[in-house]
Amino acid sequence: MVISGVSKSDSLDILQPANLTSDMILEMEEEFALLRNAFSKTSITDEHIAFLTKQWYISVLARIRINAFRIELVGGLYEDLLSSLVASVEAEAAVGNAVYILPSLYNHDCDPNAHIIWIDNADAKIKALRDIDEGEELRICYIDASMDHNARQEILLQGFGFQCNCSRCLHGD
Numbered sequence: 001m002v003i004s005g006v007s008k009s010d011s012l013d014i015l016q017p018a019n020l021t022s023d024m025i026l027e028m029e030e031e032f033a034l035l036r037n038a039f040s041k042t043s044i045t046d047e048h049i050a051f052l053t054k055q056w057y058i059s060v061l062a063r064i065r066i067n068a069f070r071i072e073l074v075g076g077l078y079e080d081l082l083s084s085l086v087a088s089v090e091a092e093a094a095v096g097n098a099v100y101i102l103p104s105l106y107n108h109d110c111d112p113n114a115h116i117i118w119i120d121n122a123d124a125k126i127k128a129l130r131d132i133d134e135g136e137e138l139r140i141c142y143i144d145a146s147m148d149h150n151a152r153q154e155i156l157l158q159g160f161g162f163q164c165n166c167s168r169c170l171h172g173d
């Protein structure tokens with residue numbers, strides 16, 4: 001999970017690539033003001049909430065965005081789940097977003113060997129998509145892997161802030 005490090009000035013870009021409208025910025029500012037206001041009404045001293053700056057809030061939202069999973073509950077056969085790769089499922093199917101400690105550690109691969117699934121409840125389970133060698137890193141796919149090389153690179157860079165080092169991308173596929 002990306003939880004440490006100094007937030008970069010481009011956090012805001014990673015937060016909502018391409019779609020960051022002035023309304024959304026306004027909404028974030030309102031949420032931040034609400035949060036600060038809530039703290040200021042408690043007996044917590046200013047010194048203890050000195051960390052609570054707008055930049056801190058934005059960096060937290062950015063980290064949540066990078067690490068969060070869109071939960072799509074799937075009932076039915078285990079085998080059917082293979083067809084429901086993360087980003088290919090319609091947004092309407094999502095029941096919420098969540099950050100999980102362990103699943104947040106999985107790196108992305110455009111040819112993943114594992115997939116996070118939700119069956120009946122919000123407990124995240126990992127399903128192998130093929131035989132996995134001992135010691136092989138488990139990697140999931142953050143996006144729709146059926147897109148072409150350039151489209152995947154762009155989404156991963158703009159949306160998740162990294163240049164993909166998976167074998168498929170390194171081979172220009």
Ligand SMILES: C[S@@+](CC[C@H](N)C(=O)[O-])C[C@H]1O[C@@H](n2cnc3c(N)ncnc32)[C@H](O)[C@@H]1O
Nearest residue numbers: 001002067104105106107108162163164165166
């Ligand atoms: C959800 S975290 C995954 C865990 C992260 N590697 C860690 O150690 O905390 C996502 C971050 O991992 C890195 N990452 C994941 N998949 C990657 C990939 N295929 N190529 C390069 N960096 C990747 C990027 O820095 C990305 O922002």
